[in-house]
Amino acid sequence: MRDDLQGQFIQLYREDADELTTRLRIELSNSLLAPQASLSPKYFYDTLGSRLFQAICALPEYYPTRTEAAIFARYRSEMAQSTGTGNTMIDLGAGDCAKAASLFDVLQPQQYVPVDISVDFVRSAVESLQCTHPQIEMLGVGMDFSARLDLPDEVRREKRLFFYPGSSIGNFTLREAIAFLRRMKLACGEDGGVLIGVDLVKDKAVLEPAYDDALGLTSAFNLNILNNINRLLAADFELKDWQHRAFFHQEKQRIEMYLEARHDLSVHWQGKQRDFVRGERIHTENSYKYTPESFTGALNEAGFANTRMWTDEQGWFAVFHATP
Numbered sequence: 001m002r003d004d005l006q007g008q009f010i011q012l013y014r015e016d017a018d019e020l021t022t023r024l025r026i027e028l029s030n031s032l033l034a035p036q037a038s039l040s041p042k043y044f045y046d047t048l049g050s051r052l053f054q055a056i057c058a059l060p061e062y063y064p065t066r067t068e069a070a071i072f073a074r075y076r077s078e079m080a081q082s083t084g085t086g087n088t089m090i091d092l093g094a095g096d097c098a099k100a101a102s103l104f105d106v107l108q109p110q111q112y113v114p115v116d117i118s119v120d121f122v123r124s125a126v127e128s129l130q131c132t133h134p135q136i137e138m139l140g141v142g143m144d145f146s147a148r149l150d151l152p153d154e155v156r157r158e159k160r161l162f163f164y165p166g167s168s169i170g171n172f173t174l175r176e177a178i179a180f181l182r183r184m185k186l187a188c189g190e191d192g193g194v195l196i197g198v199d200l201v202k203d204k205a206v207l208e209p210a211y212d213d214a215l216g217l218t219s220a221f222n223l224n225i226l227n228n229i230n231r232l233l234a235a236d237f238e239l240k241d242w243q244h245r246a247f248f249h250q251e252k253q254r255i256e257m258y259l260e261a262r263h264d265l266s267v268h269w270q271g272k273q274r275d276f277v278r279g280e281r282i283h284t285e286n287s288y289k290y291t292p293e294s295f296t297g298a299l300n301e302a303g304f305a306n307t308r309m310w311t312d313e314q315g316w317f318a319v320f321h322a323t324p
């Protein structure tokens with residue numbers, strides 16, 4: 001690959017000794033030792049986790065990816081009219097960057113900035129993408145955006161469009177989602193905006209199989225978090241001791257995902273121990289579902305206005321564009 005075609009990359013998130021021994025290890029230990037043990041979904045995404053998620057997107061049960069893609073395909077020109085072209089397109093949780101790339105021809109970003117915690121995965125995605133789109137300036141950023149959204153100075157300030165597809169916003173509680181949207185609002189300036197994909201409330205007969213597929217890919221994706229935790233914490237989780245659980249919590253309007261102990265067991269890491277009884281669960285993910293009204297309300301509360309929304313015929317998924 002020619003040097004001038006290589007996408008640039010800045011790594012702000014490093015699994016180096018200092019970072020791990022301080023913030024990450026404390027955070028992980030506390031969440032494993034809490035009465036309801038939990039692990040943040042951001043730990044799903046080591047390189048294997050990112051690949052497993054890519055495979056999940058191809059499953060017949062996993063309607064969000066294809067429904068959102070159909071909305072993008074159908075309304076791409078309207079979206080480009082709404083967002084304008086020549087933006088600084090900041091793709092939060094970019095993964096393989098495929099969704100943003102599918103919109104490059106209409107959005108024609110001036111600069112494309114994929115941001116992801118799965119550093120090696122996004123680095124290789126941006127390098128390949130730079131080869132096929134040499135006209136767009138690309139800057140990959142490896143960082144954990146859950147606590148702060150401090151972007152490197154190399155990211156253009158003009159016309160920042162935060163692209164956040166795949167309903168990843170659903171991993172946050174409503175309060176956290178509004179706080180995250182506020183951070184985007186602050187970071188995008190007066191001439192920027194957000195383009196966000198949001199999964200909508202629907203029948204649980206559609207929702208639950210999307211998170212508990214017949215092939216067992218979501219189960220593998222959920223279990224793989226334990227591999228990542230073993231690596232990050234030097235813990236001794238045995239994957240065969242755990243099973244995948246996912247269900248829709250009607251009142252809270254969210255999918256909840258857990259790992260459930262198959263028998264009584266203990267897990268150890270760095271002088272610490274957590275005992276689990278048979279059937280006890282580790283909470284690994286929430287995926288909140290919105291209505292068009294409830295998500296518009298969240299955008300408004302975060303300080304966005306001028307909201308436009310596009311949805312599919314069944315009203316399963318929605319894409320919102322909003323500006324400060």
Ligand SMILES: C[S@@+](CC[C@H](N)C(=O)[O-])C[C@H]1O[C@@H](n2cnc3c(N)ncnc32)[C@H](O)[C@@H]1O
Nearest residue numbers: 042045093094095116117118144145146165166
């Ligand atoms: C559900 S996937 C979505 C991937 C892609 N945007 C899509 O819509 O298909 C979530 C992506 O966000 C990244 N991610 C999750 N939590 C993150 C965090 N706290 N900071 C940075 N990236 C994160 C993951 O590595 C993963 O690539």
